[in-house]
Amino acid sequence: MAKAITQRKDNYSQWYLDIVKRAGLADHSKVKGCMVIKPTGFAIWENMRDELDRMFKETGHVNAYFPLFIPKSFLSREAQHVEGFAKECAVITHHRLMNDPNGNGVVVDPDAKLEEELIVRPTSETIIWDTYKDWINSYRDLPLLINQWANVVRWEMRTRLFLRTTEFLWQEGHTAHATREEAMEEALQMQRVYAEFAEEYMAMPVVKGIKTANERFAGADETFTIEALMQDGKALQAGTSHFLGQNFAKAFDVKFLNKENQQEYVWATSWGVSTRLLGGLIMTHSDDDGLVIPPKLAPTQVVIVPIPKPGPEIGEAAEKVMKALRGRGIRVKFDDDEKNRPGFKFAEHEMKGIPVRIGIGKRDLEKGQVEIARRDTKEKTFVPIDEAAAYIENLLAEIQNNLFERAKQFRDDNITKVDNFDDFKEAVSGNGNAEIESWGGGFVSAHWDGTTETELKIKELTKATIRCIPLDNEKEEGQCVLTGKPSGQRVLFAKAY
Amino acid sequence: MAKAITQRKDNYSQWYLDIVKRAGLADHSKVKGCMVIKPTGFAIWENMRDELDRMFKETGHVNAYFPLFIPKSFLSREAQHVEGFAKECAVITHHRLMNDPNGNGVVVDPDAKLEEELIVRPTSETIIWDTYKDWINSYRDLPLLINQWANVVRWEMRTRLFLRTTEFLWQEGHTAHATREEAMEEALQMQRVYAEFAEEYMAMPVVKGIKTANERFAGADETFTIEALMQDGKALQAGTSHFLGQNFAKAFDVKFLNKENQQEYVWATSWGVSTRLLGGLIMTHSDDDGLVIPPKLAPTQVVIVPIPKPGPEIGEAAEKVMKALRGRGIRVKFDDDEKNRPGFKFAEHEMKGIPVRIGIGKRDLEKGQVEIARRDTKEKTFVPIDEAAAYIENLLAEIQNNLFERAKQFRDDNITKVDNFDDFKEAVSGNGNAEIESWGGGFVSAHWDGTTETELKIKELTKATIRCIPLDNEKEEGQCVLTGKPSGQRVLFAKAY
Numbered sequence: 001m002a003k004a005i006t007q008r009k010d011n012y013s014q015w016y017l018d019i020v021k022r023a024g025l026a027d028h029s030k031v032k033g034c035m036v037i038k039p040t041g042f043a044i045w046e047n048m049r050d051e052l053d054r055m056f057k058e059t060g061h062v063n064a065y066f067p068l069f070i071p072k073s074f075l076s077r078e079a080q081h082v083e084g085f086a087k088e089c090a091v092i093t094h095h096r097l098m099n100d101p102n103g104n105g106v107v108v109d110p111d112a113k114l115e116e117e118l119i120v121r122p123t124s125e126t127i128i129w130d131t132y133k134d135w136i137n138s139y140r141d142l143p144l145l146i147n148q149w150a151n152v153v154r155w156e157m158r159t160r161l162f163l164r165t166t167e168f169l170w171q172e173g174h175t176a177h178a179t180r181e182e183a184m185e186e187a188l189q190m191q192r193v194y195a196e197f198a199e200e201y202m203a204m205p206v207v208k209g210i211k212t213a214n215e216r217f218a219g220a221d222e223t224f225t226i227e228a229l230m231q232d233g234k235a236l237q238a239g240t241s242h243f244l245g246q247n248f249a250k251a252f253d254v255k256f257l258n259k260e261n262q263q264e265y266v267w268a269t270s271w272g273v274s275t276r277l278l279g280g281l282i283m284t285h286s287d288d289d290g291l292v293i294p295p296k297l298a299p300t301q302v303v304i305v306p307i308p309k310p311g312p313e314i315g316e317a318a319e320k321v322m323k324a325l326r327g328r329g330i331r332v333k334f335d336d337d338e339k340n341r342p343g344f345k346f347a348e349h350e351m352k353g354i355p356v357r358i359g360i361g362k363r364d365l366e367k368g369q370v371e372i373a374r375r376d377t378k379e380k381t382f383v384p385i386d387e388a389a390a391y392i393e394n395l396l397a398e399i400q401n402n403l404f405e406r407a408k409q410f411r412d413d414n415i416t417k418v419d420n421f422d423d424f425k426e427a428v429s430g431n432g433n434a435e436i437e438s439w440g441g442g443f444v445s446a447h448w449d450g451t452t453e454t455e456l457k458i459k460e461l462t463k464a465t466i467r468c469i470p471l472d473n474e475k476e477e478g479q480c481v482l483t484g485k486p487s488g489q490r491v492l493f494a495k496a497y
Numbered sequence: 498m499a500k501a502i503t504q505r506k507d508n509y510s511q512w513y514l515d516i517v518k519r520a521g522l523a524d525h526s527k528v529k530g531c532m533v534i535k536p537t538g539f540a541i542w543e544n545m546r547d548e549l550d551r552m553f554k555e556t557g558h559v560n561a562y563f564p565l566f567i568p569k570s571f572l573s574r575e576a577q578h579v580e581g582f583a584k585e586c587a588v589i590t591h592h593r594l595m596n597d598p599n600g601n602g603v604v605v606d607p608d609a610k611l612e613e614e615l616i617v618r619p620t621s622e623t624i625i626w627d628t629y630k631d632w633i634n635s636y637r638d639l640p641l642l643i644n645q646w647a648n649v650v651r652w653e654m655r656t657r658l659f660l661r662t663t664e665f666l667w668q669e670g671h672t673a674h675a676t677r678e679e680a681m682e683e684a685l686q687m688q689r690v691y692a693e694f695a696e697e698y699m700a701m702p703v704v705k706g707i708k709t710a711n712e713r714f715a716g717a718d719e720t721f722t723i724e725a726l727m728q729d730g731k732a733l734q735a736g737t738s739h740f741l742g743q744n745f746a747k748a749f750d751v752k753f754l755n756k757e758n759q760q761e762y763v764w765a766t767s768w769g770v771s772t773r774l775l776g777g778l779i780m781t782h783s784d785d786d787g788l789v790i791p792p793k794l795a796p797t798q799v800v801i802v803p804i805p806k807p808g809p810e811i812g813e814a815a816e817k818v819m820k821a822l823r824g825r826g827i828r829v830k831f832d833d834d835e836k837n838r839p840g841f842k843f844a845e846h847e848m849k850g851i852p853v854r855i856g857i858g859k860r861d862l863e864k865g866q867v868e869i870a871r872r873d874t875k876e877k878t879f880v881p882i883d884e885a886a887a888y889i890e891n892l893l894a895e896i897q898n899n900l901f902e903r904a905k906q907f908r909d910d911n912i913t914k915v916d917n918f919d920d921f922k923e924a925v926s927g928n929g930n931a932e933i934e935s936w937g938g939g940f941v942s943a944h945w946d947g948t949t950e951t952e953l954k955i956k957e958l959t960k961a962t963i964r965c966i967p968l969d970n971e972k973e974e975g976q977c978v979l980t981g982k983p984s985g986q987r988v989l990f991a992k993a994y
Contacts, residue, residue: 029624031564034566043559062539063539072602072603082602086595118587
């Protein structure tokens with residue numbers, strides 16, 4: 001039997017890392033803060049990307065590709081944007097290496113210094129709006145609804161596989177509109193698309209909300225977010241959609257002739273999700289036996305294990321079941337490895353999160369049945385072999401649903417309403433849950449006086465930040481938990497990734 | 498009517514550029530040598546990528562993702578590799594900008610200098626083989642069949658949209674094998690996959706061959722290539738597959754325990770095609786009216802134009818035809834723009850290379866027919882509306898086939914066998930074809946004595962290089978066109994992109 005992984009209650013961070021490594025999802029690389037996404041991890045990302053891409057196209061967007069490099073001067077054009085990104089970026093200063101005159105390998109060629117330094121894109125608003133200037137002349141050119149799948153780089157000091165890495169993969173939508181209303185509706189639409197993807201495909205419940213001024217994207221007038229809760233009671237910002245107003249249009253002088261024949265600045269949005277979602281996916285569903293992934297995103301949805309080992313009869317039965325499953329569009333593999341025993345294989349497939357396992361043994365075959373085990377609940381049952389494919393098609397839908405409901409129940413159970421600062425501190429202190437060593441406290445729903453000053457003070461005192469002002473908030477008169485000043489609605493606080 | 502583009506005979510380079518811009522495929526960016534791939538261009542690339550990805554997966558490969566950055570010292574590990582790439586690379590030296598103390602925007606923070614410079618990957622052999630060292634222990638871990646879709650950067654001085662850009666998109670396969678034979682077969686297999694893709698999907702005929710030592714990839718023992726001929730008589734290297742021997746395994750100390758229980762260095766291949774293929778696609782088929790693309794890769798395969806303008810009856814007929822076409826998996830659009838006249842639309846859709854145009858007019862509808870025009874030959878015909886979808890499905894296949902046959906005929910017509918250096922010079926001088934102002938001379942099949950010295954001398958004298966030693970070469974005794982020394986086979990020379 002393979003060595004067990006760290007248990008959540010003992011060391012949640014190590015549990016996460018163990019799963020990422022043991023399930024073959026990613027690895028650290030020799031380049032500080034950069035990860036290698038391994039084939040299994042990348043296959044999950046491909047499934048996520050394909051679904052998102054379909055959803056973007058269904059809402060009228062097209063893909064394009066913009067340069068990796070951003071001239072240094074572009075960053076400075078939008079004042080808040082440069083504040084947000086200049087402190088952690090990769091700067092290209094030269095374009096050639098040469099042999100070291102002293103014979104120590106290669107060194108930078110001092111004669112190949114760039115006139116202007118280039119930044120590896122941390123996000124592409126600047127290079128894209130510089131391009132849009134050439135593409136937009138009149139209202140007839142609008143809206144421009146473009147998305148890009150790309151790698152970006154932010155020089156992070158503390159990194160964590162998928163959740164925070166120096167280089168990561170993402171998509172960034174950048175749209176241009178003739179009116180404020182249309183741009184605002186686009187930003188909200190994409191937040192809805194993200195929420196739908198998170199809940200329908202990742203089975204990860206999210207809260208849709210608005211970021212406070214302090215937590216806004218650098219250069220945005222409004223940032224909409226989807227926030228999820230991980231099993232250690234910490235929040236994960238899973239996707240953001242920004243209403244950029246006319247900030248980038250003004251910075252890059254992008255005007256259009258409106259229907260009234262007047263020059264006007266263009267209205268903008270941008271929105272993105274990244275490989276960080278993989279971290280959220282892992283932490284939402286997995287357990288102490290390894291990865292759990294929802295069937296809709298699983299590269300392999302069903303694995304067939306011969307018991308005790310492959311043979312002609314079992315092989316024939318497996319072929320039959322596989323054909324029936326594939327006929328229903330189900331992704332199935334036959335584990336015909338002869339080296340390892342079934343017990344070892346069971347543990348490995350559990351570790352890798354394959355949603356359904358079929359065991360085919362000789363004795364079962366004589367009875368015309370196979371054993372079907374689901375990864376999420378560990379339940380097993382015997383099913384007539386001819387009914388296996390239909391049974392599994394339903395089972396996969398049930399697992400998908402169960403994972404979402406389970407995660408939603410957990411999330412809902414871990415939203416605490418508090419009305420004074422002692423209760424607030426108690427809620428986020430982590431004492432509320434002895435199960436997890438580093439328990440974050442879950443979401444805390446509390447009144448806040450609306451000032452950045454109070455927000456930062458609460459963060460300083462408790463490490464909890466305002467994750468969002470939920471969109472579906474009910475109005476409720478109350479008093480700020482810290483200052484006692486009047487407040488018209490509750491906001492969601494949490495410690496966050 | 499829109500302004501016509503430059504004609505091939507007058508200025509082939511400008512004709513190419515006109516098509517790239519007017520068909521909305523790509524644009525220059527403000528970043529030197531980097532391009533913006535526009536939505537239409539990117540949609541073609543997506544179709545190419547999806548087909549290639551399917552072919553890679555069918556031959557047992559999986560995708561993964563490796564870091565964008567390569568530590569400078571990694572490049573030096575393989576002697577030829579560093580020679581090949583160090584002279585044109587983007588070097589990252591710092592990880593932070595700061596506000597200029599003098600108030601001039603942002604400047605590089607001198608305190609944020611990296612201990613070791615990072616190179617933006619020009620290709621990923623080094624970072625990948627450093628990773629494979631951790632993944633490979635025994636023959637059980639082999640073969641490793643991994644592909645990556647990524648952006649790479651080579652600091653080019655003279656760039657040309659798609660054909661040669663500083664940043665480009667590509668895929669790079671990197672495989673590891675237990676035996677020389679298996680690695681060699683893998684390299685040859687991927688050359689066959691590339692050739693099949695080029696001919697079946699791009700309708701671009703290619704010669705499969707071997708590169709001479711002088712034209713080999715930096716670090717390879719053998720480079721296999723597919724070479725195409727453009728309409729100006731110049732060759733385009735369209736894809737390469739490298740047998741790397743044990744060079745990178747030795748450079749990164751990657752050994753495995755073989756079946757005989759002995760430590761042995763791993764055998765390797767790498768192979769790649771890039772957005773350069775888009776340049777080849779454009780130049781193989783397009784004409785003086787604009788882009789021509791084979792139906793299998795066209796984002797829009799059929800466009801319906803209402804004549805003279807949209808209306809309820811025409812709209813209804815268009816819906817019916819579209820439904821029938823989509824039922825056959827055909828990508829169709831209805832151009833219901835009210836602003837422009839049919840003549841303008843016809844020219845625009847020709848410029849953009851949409852393979853089939855359907856004209857629907859009121860008078861034709863009364864006769865129960867529509868007009869169908871094909872982009873490749875400009876032929877038009879009337880077809881009963883109920884038969885339009887079936888007719889077009891066949892027509893698309895016929896266009897795909899016609900484009901390939903036409904390109905193949907052109908290629909075959911432009912392979913000249915020569916047996917002395919005067920004829921060689923005459924063939925590559927460009928005098929042979931008065932049609933194209935900058936005629937390259939086509940492929941020249943000639944005997945060569947097998948030395949790099951002769952190869953370089955011929956290049957110096959004529960600008961023609963050896964594109965490849967064709968794989969299907971017949972053995973033929975002859976004499977080198979330059980030196981008269983004995984030679985056992987002809988090789989293909991050409992001026993090349």
